[in-house]
Amino acid sequence: MNIEATGVQRSLRLPGILLILGLATELISLLWNKPLAFILFAFVGGVFFLAGILLYLFSLVSARA
Amino acid sequence: MHLPTPGALLIALLLISVILVAMIVFRPAITNSREGKMLAFLAFLILPVLCMFWGASEHIDRSKQTQFCLSCHVMEPYGKSLYVDDPAYVPAAHFQNHRIPVEEACYTCHTDYALYGGLRAKMEGLQHIYVQYLGTIPKTITLFKPFNNRECLHCHLGARSFESNPIHMAIMDSIKSNQMSCVTSGCHDTVHNVANLDHVKFWSPVQ
Numbered sequence: 001m002n003i004e005a006t007g008v009q010r011s012l013r014l015p016g017i018l019l020i021l022g023l024a025t026e027l028i029s030l031l032w033n034k035p036l037a038f039i040l041f042a043f044v045g046g047v048f049f050l051a052g053i054l055l056y057l058f059s060l061v062s063a064r065a
Numbered sequence: 066m067h068l069p070t071p072g073a074l075l076i077a078l079l080l081i082s083v084i085l086v087a088m089i090v091f092r093p094a095i096t097n098s099r100e101g102k103m104l105a106f107l108a109f110l111i112l113p114v115l116c117m118f119w120g121a122s123e124h125i126d127r128s129k130q131t132q133f134c135l136s137c138h139v140m141e142p143y144g145k146s147l148y149v150d151d152p153a154y155v156p157a158a159h160f161q162n163h164r165i166p167v168e169e170a171c172y173t174c175h176t177d178y179a180l181y182g183g184l185r186a187k188m189e190g191l192q193h194i195y196v197q198y199l200g201t202i203p204k205t206i207t208l209f210k211p212f213n214n215r216e217c218l219h220c221h222l223g224a225r226s227f228e229s230n231p232i233h234m235a236i237m238d239s240i241k242s243n244q245m246s247c248v249t250s251g252c253h254d255t256v257h258n259v260a261n262l263d264h265v266k267f268w269s270p271v272q
Contacts, residue, residue: 009093012105016090019113023083026120030076034136035194038124049117056109 011059015052022048075119082112125183128190134171137193139202142259143171150268153255155248161268164220175208178219214240217247 025045029037069077085108088095095101127133135144147160147170156174159165165173176186189209196202218241221227228234232252239245247253 009096012093012096012109013090015109016086019086019109020083020090022113023079023086023116026116027076027079027083030072030079030120030123033127033133035128035133035190036198038128039191039194041120041124045120046117049113053110053113 011063012056015055015059018048018052018055022046022052071119072123075116075123078112078119079116082108082116085112125187128187129169129172131168131170131172137197139197139206142262143206143257145262145267146257146259148267148269149258149262150266151255154258154265155253155256157268161270174216176216177213178215211243211246212248214243214245214247 022045025048026041029041029045085104089105089108096105134140146154147157149157152158159174160167160170172186176182233240236245240247248256
């Protein structure tokens with residue numbers, strides 16, 4: 001059975017890792033009840049989320065192209 | 066039966082999302098099938114967007130809590146002033162008699178009851194965080210702008226106890242137009258008064 005990742009599957013790795021980092025950041029920010037938690041959520045988690053989602057969408061579009 | 070809190074549900078959703086994304090990252094062959102592609106779409110787009118909006122809403126709700134405002138060291142005396150045993154202290158009287166929601170005491174009086182008032186409060190909150198961690202905390206803390214009577218009238222206007230006071234009725238136009246301030250024109254001028262906290266008695270709520 002060929003289990004080697006195709007191009008699209010490989011291109012899911014980076015957005016996936018960014019999204020895991022974003023989700024983990026959000027999780028930490030929710031467990032940390034301090035005003036800095038909001039900054040962590042918005043400016044660190046938000047960047048990871050946006051980058052992950054945009055890269056995922058880009059990987060979908062580029063795969064079709 | 067105890068229902069899980071929205072915060073706990075969000076944490077559960079975050080964990081599920083992490084597991085799904087990790088599954089696709091480490092076993093990319095899952096996405097070969099149509100169902101796998103749909104799962105990837107759910108894990109990489111739908112769930113993260115949902116988590117982001119829900120998380121933002123949770124953080125915004127949390128930032129309204131009295132405990133949140135008082136978690137900065139500089140705000141401690143203001144929190145303490147809510148327990149002064151003197152009805153002349155306006156915030157203390159409101160807090161102790163539950164005239165405002167005690168869980169959101171600071172936010173209730175210090176938010177701006179106008180369009181985008183909540184948003185403005187959040188932007189000012191970000192400025193507070195900046196000053197707390199990167200700026201210089203002033204020795205005397207003052208409001209960004211004079212306290213607007215609108216914030217008082219939001220609850221008091223139309224209330225029997227407020228309108229049955231002949232003085233309020235006589236100067237109502239001045240109150241509404243902010244020509245006279247509720248808190249600085251000599252009527253209700255004992256507000257937090259944190260400089261005087263060493264000389265007052267405190268009320269202890271019965272647990």
